[in-house]
Amino acid sequence: MLELIKLTPDQLEVGMFVSGLDRSWLETPFKVQGITIQSQEDIRQLAALCEYVFVDKQKSITLELDTGSQSSPSTSNRSLKRAAAKARPRLEKSEYLEGRELSPYRDETDWHTEYPEATKAVTTLSESVEGMFQALGRGDRLDLLGIKQSVNPMIDSVARNPDACIWLARLKQSDEYTYQHSVACSVWAVVMGRQLGLPKTDLRSLAIGGLLFDVGKLKVSDELLRSPKRLTGADLDLVRQHVFFGAEMAREKSNVNADITAMILQHHERYDGSGYPDGLQNQKIHVFARIAGIVDCYDALTSHRSYAPAIAPSQAIKHLHEVKDIEFQAELVEEFTQAVGIYPAGTLVELSSGEVAAVISEYRTRRLRPRVMVLLDENKQPLRNVRSLDLMETTHDDTGAPLDIVTSLPPEAHGISLSDLGF
Known part of the structure; x- marks a missing residue:
């Protein structure tokens, strides 16, 4: 039977x-x-x-x-x-999003149209965050109004089409990890909120929370943060204090809302109760903090760190799926995967032809056949003129063999720097 x-x-x-x-x-x-x-x-x-x-x-x-x-x-x-x-029985969005009003977003622009606007938005945000970190490092108070103003253009860009901002979030420098990590996590959090259909007021909280949840590391020594080995014992305990340091900085501004504060305090809590500082489980972790944990982990895995090299986005997604309902809520992992795709914009991939390309767009709706920009030939030599390729339309290479993505590559593979491309 x-x-x-x-x-x-x-x-x-x-x-x-x-x-x-x-x-x-x-x-x-x-x-x-x-x-x-x-x-x-x-x-x-x-x-x-x-x-x-x-x-x-x-x-x-x-x-x-x-x-x-x-x-x-x-x-x-x-x-x-x-x-x-x-x-386990899967939860509906209304259950794990605490009854928040949801409305699906639709792409309003294409990648090439949105890219200039996204560039201005992310540049403004990066400059604002750099200034914020410098000011907080001097002991100044958090300028929440300035932060709100700086995230708005990025939120608007992601709402229209997240592809360009995701591309820009991939352009991070390893020697500026904390600062760039905050910008990228802000983008990932908003992209995730867009996928869930959250209103822009919630997208703003996610954006600000993404910027601030690691701000407490400013009160931790660079020696510990840049340690080439994984920390243990007293050193690890000290680094973990950054959640309290960050919450203290935020509380100095009484109008930081509870969603943002929860992201700062709880982004290292884990779904099975194995996280810190309080060992919270399941729905006891604020939903925005559950989102923050996922974007924090994903961006860390795909970024160069002092103790570990970056891995390909597809490998990071695989890791998230391996720890579903252990470290992170399964429904949110699945939504994040839908939001960023296996090959998000900015991912380097190797084609079956041997050529190397960067994913540009259509990665959310056509996960295995997105639009790409071919950068290296089959011998891994730079092309004099890079070309755009739609893998949905171009299904075979010049020899007549099927043309597919074979694998994704780590950032900067074959010496490629996406930031040098220019558009």
Whole structure:
């Protein structure tokens, strides 16, 4: 008898037979209806396309795994039971967003139209944040009004089309990590809020909270913050005090709202209670702080740090999915993935032709076939004239072979600096 089990992509394992999707197979790059999961790449592709799939339990028992061995019925049953045990009833947005008014956004501009406006907005924001950090470092009080004014153009740009601001958020320098990290997290938080359909008043709180949740690190020594090794013991305890230092700075301005304060205090809390400072769990963590935790983790993983190199965005998304409902709420991880995509704007990718390109746009609606800008030829040599390529329209290379994205690359791979491109 046919026995199908509905699973989310993070519950899939190698060897399972996926017989159905939450969409038509024609909307996917898979050539047949029904696939055996042969690798983690198959799972990643399914996660990029689907919110849930249907696994045929009987076929999963007998199909070969990518190791070349066969799984026994007991092994496959254990895998399916383990996956099913991870499942919990998914929450509706109205439940985890605390009844906030939601309204979906639609793209109003394309990437090329929005890029000049986004550049002005992010430049203004960066200059404002740099000045804010310098002023706070001198002991001045937080200029909340100035911050509100500086985030508004960025919020407006993201609301129209987030592609350009996401591209600019990727252009970070490793020697300015705290300052640039704050700007990028502000952008990611607003992009996430847009995906959720939050009103602009909430987007403003997310933007400001993203700028401020690490501001307490100004009271921690650079020696600790730039340590080439992971901290432990008393040093780690001291760095963790930054959440209290930041909250104290914010409280000096009585009109910092509760959403922003929660982002500062709780962005290191984790969904399973393993975070700090209070070990809060699940819905006891403010929803904006849950968002802050995700964007903080994602931007840290995709940025150069003193103790770890940057990883590719797709790897960072994979990590977030691996810790769903452990460190971060599953619904919010899935929304963040929808918002930034597997290959967000500014991601370097290698094509099946051997060429290297940067993703420009359409990464949210066409996750595996976005628009890209080809920068290096098949020998990884710079092209004299870079060219734009729509992978939805151009499906084969000059030799007639299928043209696809093979993998995403870490920032600055092959010596590429996106900030040098100019438009």
